[in-house]
Amino acid sequence: MIDYICDYGKTIESRDVAPTVDPGFLRQMLP
Known part of the structure; x- marks a missing residue:
């Protein structure tokens, strides 16, 4: 980590x- x-x-x-990244990019990765 250091x-x-x-x-x-x-x-x-x-x-x-x-x-x-585009806004909302993580939404499609959620179940």
């Missing part, structure tokens, strides 16, 4: 500010 946090901090500048 490695994940450190890697996230190193790559934060290359990540999108807004999510790249």
Whole structure:
């Protein structure tokens, strides 16, 4: 988990500010 946090901090500048998913995308995955 510590490695994940450190890697996230190193790559934060290359990540999108807004999510790249459409609203409601999770609804179709629910039973």
